[in-house]
Amino acid sequence: MKSYIAFLKKFRWLIAIGIPLLVLVLSSNLKHIEMDGSYRIWFGKDSKILTDYDNFRKTFGNDDGVVIVFKDENGIFSKKALASIDRITQALWKTKYIARVDSLTNYQYVHANPKEPDDIVVEDFIQNINKATPTYLANRKEIATTDPLVVDAFISKDGTTTMISARLTPKVNDDSDKSLIIMDSLEKILAPERERTGYKYWLNGGPALNKAFVVIGTSDAMTFTPLVLLASMILLLLLFRRVSGSLIPIGVVVFTFLTVLAVQVLLGYKLNNFTANLPVFVVAIGIADAVHIYSVWLIHKREGMENELAVFESMKKNFLPIFLTSLTTAIGFATLTISEVIPILTLGIATASGAVLAFIISVVWMPALLLLLKKPMKAHVVEATKSKEPLGYGKFIVNNAKKIVWITTGVFVLLSIGLFQVKVDSNTIRYFDKTVEIRKSTEFMMKNLTGPMAYEIVVDSKVKDGIKNPKFMKTVEQFYQEFQANFPEVRHLASLMDTVKRFNKVVDGKDEIPQSQNLIAQYLLLYSLSLPQGMEINDKMDINEQKLRITGQMDIVDTSKDLEMMAYIENWWSKTEYSATVQGQTAMFAHMQKDVTDTLIYSLSLAIFLVTMVMFFIFRRLSILWVFILPNILPVILVVGLMGWIGISIDIGVAIAGAIIIGVAVDDTIHFLVKYFDARKRGLNIEDTFDEVLRYAGKAILFTTIILSVSFSLFAFSEFSPNQNFGIVTAFALMIAFVVDLLLLPALLSLADKD
Numbered sequence: 001m002k003s004y005i006a007f008l009k010k011f012r013w014l015i016a017i018g019i020p021l022l023v024l025v026l027s028s029n030l031k032h033i034e035m036d037g038s039y040r041i042w043f044g045k046d047s048k049i050l051t052d053y054d055n056f057r058k059t060f061g062n063d064d065g066v067v068i069v070f071k072d073e074n075g076i077f078s079k080k081a082l083a084s085i086d087r088i089t090q091a092l093w094k095t096k097y098i099a100r101v102d103s104l105t106n107y108q109y110v111h112a113n114p115k116e117p118d119d120i121v122v123e124d125f126i127q128n129i130n131k132a133t134p135t136y137l138a139n140r141k142e143i144a145t146t147d148p149l150v151v152d153a154f155i156s157k158d159g160t161t162t163m164i165s166a167r168l169t170p171k172v173n174d175d176s177d178k179s180l181i182i183m184d185s186l187e188k189i190l191a192p193e194r195e196r197t198g199y200k201y202w203l204n205g206g207p208a209l210n211k212a213f214v215v216i217g218t219s220d221a222m223t224f225t226p227l228v229l230l231a232s233m234i235l236l237l238l239l240f241r242r243v244s245g246s247l248i249p250i251g252v253v254v255f256t257f258l259t260v261l262a263v264q265v266l267l268g269y270k271l272n273n274f275t276a277n278l279p280v281f282v283v284a285i286g287i288a289d290a291v292h293i294y295s296v297w298l299i300h301k302r303e304g305m306e307n308e309l310a311v312f313e314s315m316k317k318n319f320l321p322i323f324l325t326s327l328t329t330a331i332g333f334a335t336l337t338i339s340e341v342i343p344i345l346t347l348g349i350a351t352a353s354g355a356v357l358a359f360i361i362s363v364v365w366m367p368a369l370l371l372l373l374k375k376p377m378k379a380h381v382v383e384a385t386k387s388k389e390p391l392g393y394g395k396f397i398v399n400n401a402k403k404i405v406w407i408t409t410g411v412f413v414l415l416s417i418g419l420f421q422v423k424v425d426s427n428t429i430r431y432f433d434k435t436v437e438i439r440k441s442t443e444f445m446m447k448n449l450t451g452p453m454a455y456e457i458v459v460d461s462k463v464k465d466g467i468k469n470p471k472f473m474k475t476v477e478q479f480y481q482e483f484q485a486n487f488p489e490v491r492h493l494a495s496l497m498d499t500v501k502r503f504n505k506v507v508d509g510k511d512e513i514p515q516s517q518n519l520i521a522q523y524l525l526l527y528s529l530s531l532p533q534g535m536e537i538n539d540k541m542d543i544n545e546q547k548l549r550i551t552g553q554m555d556i557v558d559t560s561k562d563l564e565m566m567a568y569i570e571n572w573w574s575k576t577e578y579s580a581t582v583q584g585q586t587a588m589f590a591h592m593q594k595d596v597t598d599t600l601i602y603s604l605s606l607a608i609f610l611v612t613m614v615m616f617f618i619f620r621r622l623s624i625l626w627v628f629i630l631p632n633i634l635p636v637i638l639v640v641g642l643m644g645w646i647g648i649s650i651d652i653g654v655a656i657a658g659a660i661i662i663g664v665a666v667d668d669t670i671h672f673l674v675k676y677f678d679a680r681k682r683g684l685n686i687e688d689t690f691d692e693v694l695r696y697a698g699k700a701i702l703f704t705t706i707i708l709s710v711s712f713s714l715f716a717f718s719e720f721s722p723n724q725n726f727g728i729v730t731a732f733a734l735m736i737a738f739v740v741d742l743l744l745l746p747a748l749l750s751l752a753d754k755d
Helices: 002-010 012-032 048-060 079-093 134-144 179-197 206-240 243-266 275-302 307-338 342-370 379-386 393-399 401-421 437-448 470-486 496-508 517-530 559-574 585-619 622-646 652-681 686-717 721-752
Strands: 065-071 098-102 108-112 120-124 161-168 202-205 453-460 490-494 547-554 579-583
Touching (some): 002 012, 012 342, 048 453, 065 079, 065 179, 065 437, 108 496, 108 517, 120 496, 120 517, 206 243, 206 275, 206 437, 275 652, 275 686, 307 342, 307 585, 393 686, 393 721, 401 622, 453 585, 470 490, 496 547, 559 585, 585 622, 585 652, 622 721, 686 721
Antiparallel strands (some): 065 161, 065 202, 098 161, 453 547
């Protein structure tokens, strides 16, 4: 270590200036940084979920689109409201990336010709709005609000709320996300409508959701990164009462995250809602190393030690634990790379590399900079430091070890009961706070019109032209009835079966499936020939007319409920001679629940196993290995139990929090244990050992806990729920880890380590 310090002293100016300059050069690439909010970022290229969805789109077209909902308290069937619907509908048809537009005005109304009752007419539901009479509008309202094909689809039961749906072209987002472009085009259409009508137009659908991801992700990155850095600087200044104690540790984390972000950009990665917070994760990784080095250096300086010797002593005491904590932290984050959720995987790679980089900067740049701070401590500070009496921490632990174990065990048992009440939820709408526009929009739609979530149910008749079989059609009708009877969350179902029944009602007067397959085929042919260009039915069935698409409008529910309903659908059809699968983006994200759960369970299990192995190789004390591991497992278990008590669901943010919690808890434990065994080897009794550990590690552990808890708790103010949950859960877990490391761990050691 003396040779290393001599090397740093020789090149201190080069290192102190050279590393910031190198980081500055790399940071020039950050001007190319981009944010991606597309649904495709959540899944790997080889993901079965994504492959199945792409196959669905190849067969039936895109299920993604823009939905515009508005309400008129006086009713939609007025010239003002209908004219607005028509203008928006016509404008959307001309908008780039829009393949099809459906609304109340262009809904293809099937009815008999009043002048020629034998003729079937398929035409726009609303025509000649400017010439519409009150009688005509009243008639249209009566038809629409009693028509099961329209109610809970384009119009609410009370006739006050309506929807315009614009479907995107099939491959619009395959190369890059066009959501922001589409939303800008939509704003140009709606801005004059707002001025003309005074209506509030609520926006839903994929582009609106993707834009929300991008806007909030960017906002969080721009808000919480400087906030966390500022909070950390202020806390460090208050704790160390020295400007260098604030700026040097912050310099370590800033250089680390700028480098990691720059490398991410060079490798072609785009930021998402989780990697956008990478600087904050790096603060958690790097601040502890820097605080431990600075804290011990400052203690020796205040004791009157010469500066170079103070740096040497600090590095001597901290190099090994910092190396080990960086290793275990990198391991903890690297376990995230087993996740099937791509943003978590990329975050795992970035943070693991950040842990390594933070170690290098901490042990190279930081001591080189400290060697430049030659100003001696003031005499009164040195005398005050030397005259302080021991706090009696070691005596307290030894005398009360059993009480500490019993009390903490009782508290932990109480918290852990909440494990049985915790839920997993990966519903994308609930990723947003209730104040966010996209969430308010979907909830408005659900309350006033229909379910904002869509299930795309693909039913396979097993034979070519099988969907025209009367038996098949009647099975579809039976499915409608039983599915809606079992799940009130199903607001509306639509397929070609509805069209066949409507034609039969108009022709034969019977609202039922005809008995003849030829007649069903004729109805579908007549309907398709009567439709205007762009309104074809090829998105409702496959080219062989073997598979039928049923679109279900569903309420927002827990992901577990989504999975239950989707399992019901597939199980229901498996009992027939046909089969069905549920596709669409709602289904994609529902199936991601398993990946979120697997990430939490498998990454944590792997992290705990690998950390256990590292602990064993470090301390080689198999008989009390459980004492080393327990403080690292407890914070995770207990905070998940706490989530069960206070009603926080496990989501992606919590899954990520697990790795951070393990990383920081292990850091504190290793610093404690390295200094503990070092003191024991030097012959100190157990009470004096605990006092020395508190002196050289306790303050740094306390400082990092305060800094990180305050910093992460700021995420409670995010509008992105996973970030909120991440911040709350991590802050609680760090406080639990602090109590465990400074109370339970030494209590267990005093009982178990008799050598």
